[in-house]
Amino acid sequence: MGKRQFSESALERMEKEYQEWQAEYRKALQKVPERLERFSTVSDLEVKPLYTPLDIKDKNYSEDIGFPGMYPFTRGVQSTMYRARHWTMRMFAGLGGAEDTNERFHYLINHGETGLSTAFDFPTLMGYDTESPLARGECGKCGVAIDTIDDMQRLFANINLEDVTTSMTINPPASVIWAMYIANAENEGYDRKRLGGTIQNDCLKEFIAQKTLMLPPDPSLRLVTDTVEFGTREVPRWNTISISGYHIREAGATAVQELAFTVYDGITYVEECLKRGLNVDDFAGRLSYFWNSHIDFFEEIAKMRAGRRMWARIMKERFKAKNPRSMLMRFHTQTAGCSLTAQEPYNNVVRTTTEALAAIFGGTQSLHTNSLDEVYMIPSEHAVLIALRTQQILAEEVGVTNVIDPLAGSYFVEALTDKMEEEATAYIRKLDEMGGMVAAIEKDYPQMEIADAAYHFQQQVEKGEKVIIGVNKYPSTRPELEFILRIDPELERRQVERTQQFKQKRDQVKFQRAMDELRRRCEGPPCWENNVMPALIDAVRAGATEQECCDLYRDVFGVYTDPGTF
Amino acid sequence: MNKSRKLRILIAKPGLDGHDRGARVIARAFRDAGFEVVYTGCHQTPEQIVSTAIQEDVDLIGLSILSGAHAYSFPRVIELLKENNAEDITVIGGGIFPLEDIPVLKEAGIKEIFEPGTKLHEICAWVDQNVKPRQAMVA
Numbered sequence: 001m002g003k004r005q006f007s008e009s010a011l012e013r014m015e016k017e018y019q020e021w022q023a024e025y026r027k028a029l030q031k032v033p034e035r036l037e038r039f040s041t042v043s044d045l046e047v048k049p050l051y052t053p054l055d056i057k058d059k060n061y062s063e064d065i066g067f068p069g070m071y072p073f074t075r076g077v078q079s080t081m082y083r084a085r086h087w088t089m090r091m092f093a094g095l096g097g098a099e100d101t102n103e104r105f106h107y108l109i110n111h112g113e114t115g116l117s118t119a120f121d122f123p124t125l126m127g128y129d130t131e132s133p134l135a136r137g138e139c140g141k142c143g144v145a146i147d148t149i150d151d152m153q154r155l156f157a158n159i160n161l162e163d164v165t166t167s168m169t170i171n172p173p174a175s176v177i178w179a180m181y182i183a184n185a186e187n188e189g190y191d192r193k194r195l196g197g198t199i200q201n202d203c204l205k206e207f208i209a210q211k212t213l214m215l216p217p218d219p220s221l222r223l224v225t226d227t228v229e230f231g232t233r234e235v236p237r238w239n240t241i242s243i244s245g246y247h248i249r250e251a252g253a254t255a256v257q258e259l260a261f262t263v264y265d266g267i268t269y270v271e272e273c274l275k276r277g278l279n280v281d282d283f284a285g286r287l288s289y290f291w292n293s294h295i296d297f298f299e300e301i302a303k304m305r306a307g308r309r310m311w312a313r314i315m316k317e318r319f320k321a322k323n324p325r326s327m328l329m330r331f332h333t334q335t336a337g338c339s340l341t342a343q344e345p346y347n348n349v350v351r352t353t354t355e356a357l358a359a360i361f362g363g364t365q366s367l368h369t370n371s372l373d374e375v376y377m378i379p380s381e382h383a384v385l386i387a388l389r390t391q392q393i394l395a396e397e398v399g400v401t402n403v404i405d406p407l408a409g410s411y412f413v414e415a416l417t418d419k420m421e422e423e424a425t426a427y428i429r430k431l432d433e434m435g436g437m438v439a440a441i442e443k444d445y446p447q448m449e450i451a452d453a454a455y456h457f458q459q460q461v462e463k464g465e466k467v468i469i470g471v472n473k474y475p476s477t478r479p480e481l482e483f484i485l486r487i488d489p490e491l492e493r494r495q496v497e498r499t500q501q502f503k504q505k506r507d508q509v510k511f512q513r514a515m516d517e518l519r520r521r522c523e524g525p526p527c528w529e530n531n532v533m534p535a536l537i538d539a540v541r542a543g544a545t546e547q548e549c550c551d552l553y554r555d556v557f558g559v560y561t562d563p564g565t566f
Numbered sequence: 567m568n569k570s571r572k573l574r575i576l577i578a579k580p581g582l583d584g585h586d587r588g589a590r591v592i593a594r595a596f597r598d599a600g601f602e603v604v605y606t607g608c609h610q611t612p613e614q615i616v617s618t619a620i621q622e623d624v625d626l627i628g629l630s631i632l633s634g635a636h637a638y639s640f641p642r643v644i645e646l647l648k649e650n651n652a653e654d655i656t657v658i659g660g661g662i663f664p665l666e667d668i669p670v671l672k673e674a675g676i677k678e679i680f681e682p683g684t685k686l687h688e689i690c691a692w693v694d695q696n697v698k699p700r701q702a703m704v705a
Contacts, residue, residue, distance in 0.1 A: 122581065122582035122583055122633055122635075123582060125582070126582050126609070128582075133611075134582065134609075134611065135582070136635075136638050136639075137581065137635035137636075137637060137638025137639060138581060138582055138633060138634075138635045141633055141634040141635060142583065142633050142634060206584075210584050211584030211586055211608045211609075212584050213584070213608070213609065250585075250587070251586070251587050252587050252591075338587070341682070341683070342662065342681065342682040342683065343682075343683055375662065375682070376662055376664065377634065377662075377664070451590050451591075451594070454587050454590065454591055455590075455591055455594050455595075458591050458595075458686065459686075462685050462686060462687065471682075471683045472683075475683075478665070478681065478682075480665050480666075484664065486664075487634075561607065561609070562584075562586075562607030562608040562609060563607060564605045564606055564607025564608075565605070565607075566577075566589075566590040566593040566594055566597075566603075566605050
C-alpha cells in the first residue's frame with residue numbers, strides 16, 4: 001500500500017459531508033422513493049447511489065492506476081492509445097464456402113475494415129470434414145467450411161497476408177488450421193516470420209463454456225503448448241492464444257466470472273509453457289485476450305481496466321516476467337451476442353453501439369461489432385456494414401478517442417475496477433486451492449458457477465428485475481427482415497465432392513509418410529522434437545484434410561464428450 | 567398407466583453447436599417445475615437422441631439448437647421415433663429459426679416451437695397442458 005492520495009483532514013471532512021448528503025438523500029426519498037428496490041449491474045453486482053473519493057481513498061495513483069503504457073497498465077497497454085492508431089476494426093466473418101467468405105473479406109476491407117477475422121462452420125470447428133455424417137445440415141451455416149489447404153487458398157485469395165493480420169476462431173483443431181494457413185501463405189510466397197494474426201486456440205474455455213469439444217484436457221493443453229512453442233520459434237508475429245472470456249460470458253457468466261476464469265485460463269497456459277521449458281519472456285508477449293462487451297456500460301469498462309492490472313501483476317509477481325511486454329493484456333473485444341433481441345432487431349444497433357463504446361473506454365486493441373441480424377443468422381452484407389460503420393463513427397466522429405482512458409479518476413469507475421479485481425482475485429485463490437483449472441473443470445466447478453448465473457439472470461428477466469426492451473418490457477414481435485442471409489442448400493454437396501476430388505488427386509505415398517510422422521510425434525513425449533506443427537504443415541501440404549489430422553488426434557489422445565450437467 | 571407419475575423429459579442438443587445456455591436453463595426450469603429431466607449434453611446425433619429417449623422412457627423431447635441445422639435434425643428425430651414405434655413421445659423445439667421454417671418443422675411433427683423471449687413458466691404450462699405420461703412399456 002503506497003501513500004494515500006488524500007490527507008487525513010481532507011478525508012474527515014469528506015466523511016462528514018458524505019453523511020450530510022446521505023441524510024438529505026434519505027429525506028428526499030421519503031417524498032419520491034427510489035425507482036428500484038435494488039440497483040445492480042447486469043451481472044447483479046449491487047451499486048451504490050453515489051461514489052466519492054472515500055471509495056478509492058486507499059488507492060495509490062502510481063501503484064494502482066499509473067500511466068498508459070506503464071505498469072500496472074490500468075490505463076492502457078500503449079502510451080499513445082487511440083491518439084496514434086485506432087483499434088483494429090476486425091469483423092468476424094465466415095459464411096458458406098471459401099469463395100463466399102473471401103468475397104465478404106474483400107467487401108469489408110473495401111469499406112474500411114483493418115483486420116480479418118474468420119468464422120468457421122461447426123464441422124470445421126469440431127474437426128470434421130463436410131462429408132462426415134456428423135456434419136449433416138451444418139455446412140457453411142455458422143461460418144465457412146474448410147476441409148483442405150485448397151479451401152484455405154480460396155479463402156484468402158487476393159489478400160496480402162503480410163499486410164493484413166488474420167484472426168481465426170478455431171480451438172481444438174487450431175494447430176491443423178494454423179498449419180493450413182502457414183502452408184498456404186508459404187505456397188503463395190509469403191514468409192512465415194512475417195505473418196501476423198491470431199488463432200483462438202483456447203481449449204480450456206471450451207470445457208468451461210463454448211463446448212467445441214474434441215480431446216480431453218491434458219492432450220488439449222499439450223497441443224496448445226506445441227503451438228506456442230512453434231510460434232515463439234518460427235512465427236514470431238503470431239498471437240498463439242486468444243484467451244477468451246467472450247464465450248464464458250455468452251454462456252451466462254457474470255463479468256467477474258468472465259474475468260476470473262479467463263485470467264485463470266491464462267495462468268494455466270503460462271504454467272504449461274513453463275513446464276515445457278520455455279522462458280516466460282519469450283512467449284508471454286504473444287498471448288492475447290478476448291473480452292465480451294456486455295450491455296452494462298460501466299461494468300464492462302471496469303472489467304477491462306481491472307483485467308489489465310491483474311494480468312500485469314500476475315505476470316510480474318507470480319511468473320517473474322521481466323519484459324514489460326509479457327505483462328500486457330492486449331485484447332480483442334466483441335459486443336455481446338446474448339444481449340441482442342430477435343424482437344425489434346433494429347434496436348440491436350443501439351445495444352451494439354453502447355457496448356462498442358464501453359470497449360473503447362476499456363482500451364481494446366481490436367473490435368468486432370455485432371450486426372443487427374446476428375441474432376438470427378450470420379450477418380447479411382447490409383447489416384454488417386451498419387456494424388462496421390458504427391465503429392468508424394465512434395472512432396472518427398464523436399471525439400471519444402481523443403483523450404486516453406478518459407474515465408480514469410471517476411470515483412465510480414475506479415471503485416468498480418477495484419471491485420472487479422477483488423472479486424476475481426477471490427475466484428483465482430479458490431481455483432488455486434482446487435488444484436488449478438483442469439481439476440476445477442473435472443469437478444464441474446466453473447461450468448456450474450456459470451449455469452447458476454445464467455439461470456439467476458433468466459429468473460430476474462422473468463420477474464422483470466432485469467429489463468430487456470421489446471422482450472419483457474414493451475414486448476414486441478419479431479419482424480421478417482428482407483435482407484436475411486440464406487446459405488445455398490447445394491453447398492454441402494458441392495463441398496463434399498470437391499474434398500473427395502482433392503483427396504483422389506494427392507500423392508498417396510507422400511501423404512501417408514507425412515501422416516506417419518504426425519502420429520509418431522503425437523505418440524512421443526511432448527518436446528520440441530515431437531512438436532506437431534512441422535509435421536502438420538507437411539501433412540496438410542501433402543493433402544491431409546482437417547478431419548484426417550483430427551481423427552489421428554482423436555485416435556492417439558482419446559475423445560472428450562460433454563458430460564451434460566445442468 | 568400410472569397417471570400420478572412425474573413427466574419425464576429429455577432435453578437434447580442435436581448437431582454440432584455448443585450453445586447450451588438455453589438447453590441448460592430450460593432443463594433447470596423443468597426440474598424446478600417438478601418434472602424429471604435428463605439432459606444429453608451437446609453434439610448429439612438424431613440417432614443418439616432417439617435412443618436415449620427410448621432408454622430413459624421419456625414422455626417429451628425438447629430439442630435445442632442455434633446452429634441453423636434444424637432443417638435436417640428435427641425431422642430426422644421424428645422419423646426415427648416413428649421407426650422405433652415411439653411416435654407418441656412429444657417433440658418440441660427451442661432456439662432461433664427463420665420464421666418460414668417454423669410451419670415446416672411443425673408439419674414434420676414438431677408439436678411446438680418456442681422462440682427467443684418465451685418465458686420459462688409459459689413453456690412449463692404448455693407442457694402441463696399438452697403432454698401426458700406415455701402408456702407404460704410393459705415388459
